[in-house]
Amino acid sequence: MSRSSNPRPPAWALRLLRFAIHRDYLEEIEGDMEEWFQDQLEDRTPKQARRAYAFEVFKLLRPNLMSSLSRLTNPDPSGFHLSNIKMAFRVFRLDKVYTAVNILGLSTAIAISLFVLLYVNFEFSYEKGLPYSDRMVRVTLDILEGETVTEQDCGTYPQVGPQLKEKYPEVERFTRAHPIRSLTIGVGDKYFPVPKAYGVDPDFFDLFHYPFLSGNRQNAFLAPGEAVLTESLAFKVFGTDDVVGKSIRLPQHKQNYEIVGLIEDSRENSHLSFEMLISFPSMKRDFNQSDETWNQCNLYTYLLLPEDISYSQFQGSLKNYNEFLLEEKLLEDERIISEMMSDIHLYSSKYYEPDENADYSSILFLLGVALLVILLANINYVNLSTAKSLDRAREVGIRKAIGSSPRQLRIQFFTEAFIINIFSALIAIFLLLIFEGPFKSVLGLPAQIRFYESLFFWAMLLGVVLFSTLAAGAFPAFFLSAFQPIAVLKGQFFRMGKGIMLRRSLVVFQFAITLLLLSQTLTSGEQVRYMLGQKLGFTTDQVIVVKTQNGRAGLEKQKLFRSALMQHSAIENVTFSNTMPGRSSLEISTTTGVGLVNAEKENNYNFYIYLTDYNFLNTLEMELLSGEAFYENRPNENLLLINEKTAELFGIADPKKAVGQMVNFWDEKMKIHGVVKDFHQSSLRSEILPIIFLPWRQHTDFAGIRLNEGNVEDQIDLIRKEYAEVYPDIAFDFFFLDEEYAKQYELDRRFQKISGLLTGFAILIACLGLYGLTTFTVAKRTKEIGVRKVLGASIGQINLMLSREFMRLILISFALSIPVTYFLIDRWLRSFAFRMDINPWLLVLPAVMILLIAFLTIFSKTLKVSKLNPVVSLRDE
Amino acid sequence: MKKSRLGEFEELVLLTVLVLKEEAYGTEIKRELESRIDQRLSVGSIQSALKRMEQKGFLTSAFGEATAKRGGKRKRIYSATTAAHTVLAEMKEIRTNLWNAIPNLKLGLQFV
Numbered sequence: 007m008s009r010s011s012n013p014r015p016p017a018w019a020l021r022l023l024r025f026a027i028h029r030d031y032l033e034e035i036e037g038d039m040e041e042w043f044q045d046q047l048e049d050r051t052p053k054q055a056r057r058a059y060a061f062e063v064f065k066l067l068r069p070n071l072m073s074s075l076s077r078l079t080n081p082d083p084s085g086f087h088l089s090n091i092k093m094a095f096r097v098f099r100l101d102k103v104y105t106a107v108n109i110l111g112l113s114t115a116i117a118i119s120l121f122v123l124l125y126v127n128f129e130f131s132y133e134k135g136l137p138y139s140d141r142m143v144r145v146t147l148d149i150l151e152g153e154t155v156t157e158q159d160c161g162t163y164p165q166v167g168p169q170l171k172e173k174y175p176e177v178e179r180f181t182r183a184h185p186i187r188s189l190t191i192g193v194g195d196k197y198f199p200v201p202k203a204y205g206v207d208p209d210f211f212d213l214f215h216y217p218f219l220s221g222n223r224q225n226a227f228l229a230p231g232e233a234v235l236t237e238s239l240a241f242k243v244f245g246t247d248d249v250v251g252k253s254i255r256l257p258q259h260k261q262n263y264e265i266v267g268l269i270e271d272s273r274e275n276s277h278l279s280f281e282m283l284i285s286f287p288s289m290k291r292d293f294n295q296s297d298e299t300w301n302q303c304n305l306y307t308y309l310l311l312p313e314d315i316s317y318s319q320f321q322g323s324l325k326n327y328n329e330f331l332l333e334e335k336l337l338e339d340e341r342i343i344s345e346m347m348s349d350i351h352l353y354s355s356k357y358y359e360p361d362e363n364a365d366y367s368s369i370l371f372l373l374g375v376a377l378l379v380i381l382l383a384n385i386n387y388v389n390l391s392t393a394k395s396l397d398r399a400r401e402v403g404i405r406k407a408i409g410s411s412p413r414q415l416r417i418q419f420f421t422e423a424f425i426i427n428i429f430s431a432l433i434a435i436f437l438l439l440i441f442e443g444p445f446k447s448v449l450g451l452p453a454q455i456r457f458y459e460s461l462f463f464w465a466m467l468l469g470v471v472l473f474s475t476l477a478a479g480a481f482p483a484f485f486l487s488a489f490q491p492i493a494v495l496k497g498q499f500f501r502m503g504k505g506i507m508l509r510r511s512l513v514v515f516q517f518a519i520t521l522l523l524l525s526q527t528l529t530s531g532e533q534v535r536y537m538l539g540q541k542l543g544f545t546t547d548q549v550i551v552v553k554t555q556n557g558r559a560g561l562e563k564q565k566l567f568r569s570a571l572m573q574h575s576a577i578e579n580v581t582f583s584n585t586m587p588g589r590s591s592l593e594i595s596t597t598t599g600v601g602l603v604n605a606e607k608e609n610n611y612n613f614y615i616y617l618t619d620y621n622f623l624n625t626l627e628m629e630l631l632s633g634e635a636f637y638e639n640r641p642n643e644n645l646l647l648i649n650e651k652t653a654e655l656f657g658i659a660d661p662k663k664a665v666g667q668m669v670n671f672w673d674e675k676m677k678i679h680g681v682v683k684d685f686h687q688s689s690l691r692s693e694i695l696p697i698i699f700l701p702w703r704q705h706t707d708f709a710g711i712r713l714n715e716g717n718v719e720d721q722i723d724l725i726r727k728e729y730a731e732v733y734p735d736i737a738f739d740f741f742f743l744d745e746e747y748a749k750q751y752e753l754d755r756r757f758q759k760i761s762g763l764l765t766g767f768a769i770l771i772a773c774l775g776l777y778g779l780t781t782f783t784v785a786k787r788t789k790e791i792g793v794r795k796v797l798g799a800s801i802g803q804i805n806l807m808l809s810r811e812f813m814r815l816i817l818i819s820f821a822l823s824i825p826v827t828y829f830l831i832d833r834w835l836r837s838f839a840f841r842m843d844i845n846p847w848l849l850v851l852p853a854v855m856i857l858l859i860a861f862l863t864i865f866s867k868t869l870k871v872s873k874l875n876p877v878v879s880l881r882d883e
Numbered sequence: 884m885k886k887s888r889l890g891e892f893e894e895l896v897l898l899t900v901l902v903l904k905e906e907a908y909g910t911e912i913k914r915e916l917e918s919r920i921d922q923r924l925s926v927g928s929i930q931s932a933l934k935r936m937e938q939k940g941f942l943t944s945a946f947g948e949a950t951a952k953r954g955g956k957r958k959r960i961y962s963a964t965t966a967a968h969t970v971l972a973e974m975k976e977i978r979t980n981l982w983n984a985i986p987n988l989k990l991g992l993q994f995v
Contacts, residue, residue, distance in 0.1 A: 035930055037949070037956025038909035042926060044952050045910070065927040070934055 013052035015043050019060040026072050035066065090421040097398075097422060104394065105426070107778035108387050111771045112430035112478075115383035116470055117437040118767055122376035123466045124457050125449045129364050131275045132351035136215050141311045142347035143320065145170070146356060147303055149598070150339045151610045158356035161303040164296070166342060167207075170309060173330075174323040178312045181210040183278065184289050184305040185360060190737050191243065191263075191282070192255035197737035198243050199553075203282040205289040205305075211269070213310055214278070221250040221267030227285040230292065233263040234283045236271045257735050259292040274452040277351045278306070278360045300336045306360060308347065317346065339598075339610050357596075368757055375764045378519055380474055382768055385512045386775035387423065387478035392509055393782045395486055402486055403494035415487035423479030427471045435467075448759050481508075513779070513815045516772045517856065518823035523765040524852035525827045526834070529844070530758045533835065534751055536690075536842040543685025544587055544626040546744035548578075550722065551586050552709045552729060553739045564709070567732045571711065576721045579712040581625040584617040586708050587687050588747030594687075600698065602656050603668040603675060611655045614687070614695045619702040623682065625712050633665035633680025642701035645679040646671065652696040653681055671698075689750035690840035710743070769856065773863045776812060780867040784808060791871055792879035804872035809864045816860055820853050889941070889970055895920070896932045897941060897971065900961050908947060908958040909933070933961060941967035 020036075027035055039062065046055040098105040133139045145166060149157040167180035184205035190197050204210075208227040211217065211234075218226075219237070226232060233254060240249045253262045263284060272279045289295040295304070311320050324344055331337040345354055352366045391398075402415060438445075438457065446453055457463045554564060568580045585594045594614045601609050620636040622628075631650065636642045646669065650661060658664045661681040669676045687695045713721050722740070729738050784791075791804055799807075827849060835841040871879070889897065899916045900907040913929045936942045947958040963971075 031930070031934065033956050034909060034946075034959040035926070037953035037958060038913075038926055038930070040954040040956060041910045041950075041952050042913070045914075062926050065925040066930065068927055068931045070931055071927070 013047060013055065015039070015059040016056050019063045023063050023066065026067055028071060028073050031071060035071070039063070039066075090418050091425065093418060094422040094425050098426075101394065101397075103778060103781045104390050107390065107774050108383075108426050109430050109433065111383040111386045111774045112427060112474065113433035113437065114767050115380045115771060116427075116430055116434035116467075116474065117441075118764060119376040119380050119470055120434065120438060120457075120463070120466060121445050121449065122372050122764075123470075124455075124463065125451060126369055126373055127462055127466075128275060128451055128455065129352065129369050132277060132364075133275070133348045135273070135275070136213075136347070138213060138215075138310055139348050140346075141313065142213060143309045143311060143317070143344045144347055144350060145307045145309060145324070145342050145344045148341045148343050149610070149612060150341055156610065157612050159303060160354075160356045160358045160360070161305055162307045162342060163300050163303050163336075164305060165298060165300070167307040167309065170323075170327060173327065174320075176311060176315045176320045176323045177309050179209045179213065179310040181207040181213050181308050182286060182305050183210065183308070183360075184286065184293075184295060186284070186293065189282070190257055192257050192735060193243055193252075195735075196243075197257070197735065198239075199737050199739050200239065200281050202280045203284060204278070204280050205284050205286050205293070205295075207286045209310075210283065211267075213308055214276070216269040216272075218267040219247070219269060221265070223267070226266045227283075228287070230285060230287040230290070231261060231263050232266045232285040232288070234267040234269055235265055236269055236281055238271050239281045240268055256292065261288075261292050263288070274455075275351075277354075277363060309344075320344070362753065365753075372760060372764075375523065375761065375768075378523070379764060379768050379771065380470065381477065382516055382519065382771045382775070384474055384477040385516050386771065386778060387426070388481045389509050389512055389775055390778045390782065391419075391482040392485060393779060395482070396786075398486060399489055399494045402489045403491040406489070406491035407495065412487040416483040419483035419486060420475065420479040423482070424471075424475045427475045427478070430474075431467060431471050448756065448763065450756055509779070510815055513776070513812070514819040514822065516775065517816045517819035517860070518826075520765075520769055520772045520856055521820055521823045521849075521852055522827045522830065523761070523768050524856065525831060525849055527758065527762045527765045528852060529831045529834070529848050530754070530761065532845075532848065533838065533842055534754050534758060537751065537754075537838070537840065538748065540686070540690060540840065542587065542747070543683055544628045546588070546747050548713045548715075549626065549743040550711045550713060550725065551741055551743055551746070552711065552725060553707060554582070554709045554733070554736075561703075563732055564706070567709065567728065570728045570732060571725065574724060576714055576716050576724060577711060578714050579621060579625040581621040581710045582619045582702055582706045583622050583708055583710065584615075584706045586710060586743060586746070587626070587685060588743060588750065590688065597672075597698075600669060600671050602658075603670055605657065609655060611696060613652060613655075614697045616697055616699045617702050617706055618699050619706075622699070622710070625710050628685060629683040631661040631681045631683050633678070635680060636699075636701045642679075644674060644676045645701060646676045647680045647682055647699035648678055649682045649694075649697045649699075650684040651694045652698055655696050686840075689754075691750075691754075691838050693839045769859060773859055776860055776863050777867060780808070780812065780864045783811075784867055784871045788871060788874075788879045791874070792876040795872075795876040795879070801869075801872045805865065805868050808868040808872070809861065812860065812864055813857070816857060820856075824849050824853075889936075889974065890932075892928070893932050893936055893941075894971070894974065896929060897936060897963060897967055900942065901963050901967075901971075904962075905960065907961045912961070936967075937961075940964060941970065 023036060023039065024032060039059065042062070043055060043059050046058055050058070133142075136142065144160075145162055147159040147162050148155045149159060164182060164184075167182050170177045171180050182205075186203040186205060187201070189200040189203050191200055192198075206227070208223075210227075211223065217223075218234075221234070227234075235243070235249055237247055240247050243249075243254070244252065247268055249265050249268055251265065253264050255262055269283075272281075290297050295302070309320075311317070321344065324342060328337070328341055331342070351363050352369070353363075355363055355365070405415060406412075435458075442457075443453075445451075446455070554567070564582055568582070571577050571580050594616070596612045596614050598610055598612050599608075600613055616622075618636070620638040620642075623630060623635050633647070635647070636645065648656070648664065653661055653664045656664070656667075656669075658667070664678050664681050667678045669678060682697070682699065684694045687697070711725060725740070726738050787808070791808075794804060794807075828844065831844060831848065835844065895916060896912060899912050899919070903911055903915055909926065909929060912933075913924055913926065916929070917924055933942060933944075937944060941964055942961045943964055944959045944961045947960040949955050949957045
């Protein structure tokens with residue numbers, strides 16, 4: 007092979023050689039190898055020679071020829087050394103207040119943000135575990151007036167699912183889920199309430215991924231009279247999970263159901279929770295729910311799209327389907343729309359949601375607060391380290407003078423930030439373990455979630471630590487490493503005001519944030535209190551509601567129950583109705599197409615229907631504005647009551663004029679008999695509902711009982727006894743109306759608790775920082791204080807002097823924060839239909855509170871120093 | 884045995900260094916030894932032996948000339964120290980003495 011073609015040894019092998027061989031030997035060995043390689047080329051092909059060369063390099067990798075291990079782990083001589091860690095610990099030991107403030111602040115901040123992240127992660131995990139979650143769609147109903155959507159309803163008609171599947175290849179499978187509320191099941195002589203059950207199609211088990219733990223999936227749920235239990239219900243009812251083949255009774259419907267399967271409890275992170283499922287055909291047989299109706303949209307429909315169909319393709323077919331429905335006159339002023347299954351929990355808030363969904367914006371709010379808390383702790387770190395820069399300036403100067411590069415210094419400062427963060431993370435994990443229980447209950451997380459088993463948690467922990475290291479370490483690293491060694495060593499640095507402006511603005515920022523958080527917490531607390539204290543339009547206390555879902559023959563029994571109860575002096579009044587104020591509007595049936603006979607044009611409003619007896623308004627102490635209540639002893643044929651809101655929607659301005667007017671109600675003409683003053687069916691978050699009261703003709707679900715003053719325990723026992731006499735075969739189930747009503751504010755209260763907790767910690771962290779800064783300032787001015795005292799300054803004057811600077815900063819932060827806070831609170835309040843006015847003290851009280859806490863923090867430090875004997879402080883060095 | 888000893892391979896490399904005198908550098912030593920023992924040797928084994936003996940004080944070295952064939956890298960010329968001469972002489976003597984102490988060997992061979 008001629009030299010001129012000049013084959014080279016493989017580049018990678020050469021690189022390996024240069025990397026691995028000891029620097030002292032490299033020139034000789036590389037030369038030897040090159041010479042040997044050239045020899046090889048004499049009698050081998052270049053390819054063989056190159057291969058031989060590479061092989062030879064590997065054979066060179068011997069310990070006594072290679073670089074030392076320490077050089078390998080430290081390939082860059084200007085990089086990280088173990089001595090960085092040693093230095094960091096020296097710095098920590100030198101100033102214990104500094105270290106303690108940083109670790110305390112950061113560890114709480116890390117713990118808090120991890121909790122919030124876990125919560126957010128849980129909220130985002132809804133439906134994500136399902137095998138088909140990215141292909142599943144729920145179709146819902148929009149109610150239209152022209153082209154404007156007046157209402158969104160989660161329910162659809164029973165034929166929508168089957169028709170879509172039949173007509174379009176864009177729908178692979180479907181399942182319907184018909185909610186059944188407040189069911190009672192019986193086994194032997196025992197009765198159990200089942201609050202949430204659904205009638206579902208066979209595909210439900212696949213689409214929602216509930217495989218049978220026992221029982222045969224084949225042919226299950228095709229016929230009426232079949233049921234599937236969840237494990238916990240099976241244990242509650244039978245005390246065993248061996249339930250397949252056994253049967254349960256539905257006393258309200260006088261039917262026996264065979265248990266064909268057992269499944270796991272419904273998932274915590276699913277928007278559809280239940281205790282029991284029954285086969286869909288049972289809905290028609292036993293629950294009076296027609297399969298063909300286009301009048302009742304009471305069920306949820308879920309679709310599975312094929313893998314190769316995009317969501318937009320499917321939406322195209324849905325549009326086509328809507329046109330078909332309009333042509334066939336099956337729908338009018340309504341439109342079927344779809345939403346992705348995985349979006350339901352976070353984004354969907356329509357009427358008749360199966361369970362209460364989360365609110366995306368409040369989750370983002372929490373996430374933001376968690377981020378702010380971490381930032382507050384990092385600000386402490388930055389402030390303290392720049393404050394200490396005077397101390398460290400000399401160190402930096404000397405290091406630079408003896409040859410340290412800015413990069414080495416930066417590594418030193420980042421190492422310190424990292425170590426502080428690692429320590430804080432360790433403490434944060436302890437905090438998490440200790441406060442796991444209370445935190446989970448505050449956040450409403452299921453207790454069985456174990457955070458330390460999830461990879462997400464550890465990844466988040468690492469992420470938080472790295473973020474915090476960068477946020478905390480960056481400023482000191484670049485600020486301190488930029489000092490000019492000559493200036494610093496000459497002592498000129500000491501007069502320079504570097505970093506003070508930054509420190510001041512960060513303190514201002516911290517307290518501005520603190521004020522914002524505290525105001526928000528107070529406002530949300532006040533708003534909830536305001537809502538609870540509002541006149542609801544009825545009185546909730548002293549009312550017990552007994553559930554009386556007792557089958558078709560219940561009318562006579564209800565009369566019996568009432569007369570039995572009314573014998574007792576403890577009971578003031580009894581009423582029967584199909585719903586109660588405070589029950590979710592989900593349970594109330596609604597109707598459209600109702601209006602005045604002489605109305606100019608037809609309205610398309612949705613009205614809520616109350617079925618009540620004559621005693622309802624009386625018992626709940628609702629006010630009648632005009633007309634009369636239903637008659638007790640006369641037939642109420644073709645009479646109805648409306649509330650103010652309905653009157654308004656009918657276009658009647660004066661309630662008195664409403665009485666006697668005729669209303670088209672479905673196919674009948676009915677007369678308005680009275681107008682009821684508006685009342686709050688649900689929380690004050692929502693608007694007043696338009697309600698139509700129809701006279702009670704058949705059995706109803708609830709018996710509202712108003713009690714006289716007395717021992718509530720005894721009164722309940724009394725009712726229970728009478729109930730058992732009348733309904734020997736139905737479980738006794740009751741609630742207090744005021745508690746039921748307050749339940750609606752659970753989410754608000756939880757939100758308030760969480761933000762209160764976060765705010766508390768934010769204040770703590772901000773004050774920790776203030777304490778650290780005060781400690782530092784005071785230490786620097788000890789001698790000055792001594793001189794002032796000698797010259798006659800009083801303790802008060804010295805305290806004032808020391809705290810004035812910080813107090814001024816806090817006041818500036820308030821001035822900046824108050825307009826922003828006002829704006830944000832105002833925006834938040836607008837999400838409530840009924841809201842309080844913003845009181846100035848909602849801003850003033852937090853400001854005063856923060857000022858007081860901050861003053862105490864500063865004072866606790868300055869007092870000690872100002873009382874010090876000048877002899878001692880003057881000797882301080 | 885407190886004294887540093889030579890391994891068999893090291894002894895061969897050391898002897899080759901002595902043979903090559905001013906030409907005693909890595910590749911040349913390898914080439915020479917390979918031709919004498921009629922066996923392929925790796926650069927690594929030669930280098931490793933050289934470095935070991937240098938540490939033990941049997942060899943000293945200095946940079947020599949650079950050639951184009953070596954890609955401009957200098958050679959390192961090895962030379963044996965007095966200690967090396969002493970040890971080699973000692974080992975030769977021990978071997979000779981041992982050979983002399985085997986009188987029956989020729990007799991033994993006769994039976995084969």
